[in-house]
Amino acid sequence: MSEKMIRLLRILNLIQSKPGILARELAERCETTERTIYRDLETLSSIAPISNMGHGKGYQFIGDFSLYPLNWDEQEALSFSMLPSIIQPVKHMLPKGFDTAYEKVMATYKKEKKQNDEILKKVTDIIQMGSPAYRQDRTNFMLPIIQAILSKKTIQTIYHTQSRNDTSEREIDPYYLVPREQRFYLVGYCHVAKDIRTFRISHFLDVRMTDQTFDMKDFNIRHYLKNTWSIERGEKKIHFKVKFSPRVARYIKEEELFVIPKLTDNPDGSLLFEVTVNHDREFLNWIYQYGPDTEILEPKEYRDKMKEMLKKWIAVYGRGV
DNA sequence: CCGCGCCCGAGAGGAATGTA
């Protein structure tokens, strides 16, 4: 059984590394007969698109299938890499070809991984981010962050916390990249805070991937960002009722929002906009840009705040230059 | 030369059965 498994793996590997390989050569490399190879190819044909190229041109995969047998996720790669140490005690019982077959599979895996890394590097080069005005260097930490997210590895970082003007080292399990307002944010588990936190990518001063693998457990990004207007999260549940004038109603409907509002058209063409958010600031900033074309109906508390703010605003312009 | 289907026999290993 295991001998056959090894041979099948080896055939896949051989066809992958040498498309157009002949049955005779497959038989030699697997130390078996052509007849057995034909039988194995029959078995493989049910799970892999192998085709022969006609008289004398051997076997190869159809299309881009070549990646299929090794397209491992991190867990699979890890378990396979652990295989030699597990089977060490019974090693003498294994057939002769095992070591070379294993090495070839591992070599192919590493080659694929390298190719993936190169593609990833190109992708992160494509994502052009802005950088803070005060910083001259444009070090882009997208690559190590995306790599770490994909391979589920903890990152060792130096992060600048704007609100406390504090720079600290912290280990983070990176979960998701969240684009907001022309910026990227990283949502992940912070080992210092021992909780889920949101980090602004441009505030990282250093990011290094470690060898430590993490588990996301039952974290749900949709649930995490529920009722969050943009990125700033709060514990409150504020239900806003806002009216937009007929002039801007059309634009409001086209806004790409992260929180789904309830929209009601009024007979006069104005729009009633209802939404529940867990933090007020970002939502209010969004409202402000529409000036007199918007009116906060509820909660009354925010209606009053708005009134106070406008008084101050008028006061600024009322005293002359 | 090469691919491949068909057939048969050898050998291994497991299941079923027999025996003390």
Added chain:
DNA sequence: TACATTCCTCTCGGGCGCGG
């Protein structure tokens, strides 16, 4: 119940022949 024997099944190897 424990062990021995027989039977069955599966896999592999090899020969043969057809067809490209």
